[in-house]
Amino acid sequence: MLGIIKHLIKSNNSIASCVRRCRTWLYANVRCGVRNYGDNLQFNRGVVVCFRDLKIGHDVFIGYDCYFGVQNIQIGNYVQLAPKVAITGGDHLIEIIGTPIIKTGLDSSREIQTTQKGVIIQDDVWVGFGAIIMDGITIGEGSVIGAGSVVTKDVPPYTIYAGCPAKKIRDRFLNQNDRIEHSKKINGTWHRSVDN
Numbered sequence: 001m002l003g004i005i006k007h008l009i010k011s012n013n014s015i016a017s018c019v020r021r022c023r024t025w026l027y028a029n030v031r032c033g034v035r036n037y038g039d040n041l042q043f044n045r046g047v048v049v050c051f052r053d054l055k056i057g058h059d060v061f062i063g064y065d066c067y068f069g070v071q072n073i074q075i076g077n078y079v080q081l082a083p084k085v086a087i088t089g090g091d092h093l094i095e096i097i098g099t100p101i102i103k104t105g106l107d108s109s110r111e112i113q114t115t116q117k118g119v120i121i122q123d124d125v126w127v128g129f130g131a132i133i134m135d136g137i138t139i140g141e142g143s144v145i146g147a148g149s150v151v152t153k154d155v156p157p158y159t160i161y162a163g164c165p166a167k168k169i170r171d172r173f174l175n176q177n178d179r180i181e182h183s184k185k186i187n188g189t190w191h192r193s194v195d196n
């Protein structure tokens, strides 16, 4: 019976999209307190959001069990985060003599508060399964992050980074004209900085 209901839902686009919207509302708004997001968000089960200032653009996919542990995270449009992507770091101070690390942190119960810089993920970025993005990082428009990578430095637009620490594998498009054309077509912002 349940199988028949699932099949009916999947074969009917409007019901399927309604179910997706309800699921996103439940997981994003109700469970994680995320309010600031655009149209066509897919927000899956098991996502943890530590700070409610998370901003998400339109046409974004947030996979199962993603972890947002940083203040000031901004996610652009057409971004896809595979399952188990984590954004973390900048959360404890380790060099204060006489203060155990557990007493530092962003939780209001801690004696010493730290300040995180935030993370920016620009438009049309794909982050692979289980990647970890450290606090303070900007991932440039159109970039790809390989599965299992640890991103410790900014990623320039339209590059593919992978590994631990993540390093450039190659460019996503072979030439600059293709990058500019793509950026314009997705209504990105990067082309404005290079186009004259």
Ligand SMILES: CC(C)(COP(=O)(O)OP(=O)(O)OC[C@H]1O[C@@H](n2cnc3c(N)ncnc32)[C@H](O)[C@@H]1OP(=O)(O)O)[C@@H](O)C(=O)NCCC(=O)NCCS
Pocket: 080, 081, 082, 083, 127, 128, 129, 130, 144, 145, 146, 147, 148, 149, 160, 161, 162, 163, 164, 169
């Ligand atoms: C990053 C990625 C897109 C690169 O794909 P690609 O361009 O076809 O890369 P290749 O397989 O040709 O590998 C190129 C080099 O990068 C390395 N590499 C590729 N992916 C890597 C990764 N995730 N971590 C570390 N190194 C990686 C390869 O070992 C290879 O190294 P070599 O030149 O020294 O042999 C792909 O490997 C990846 O990680 N995709 C994410 C998949 C995923 O998470 N899907 C979830 C569904 S949303």
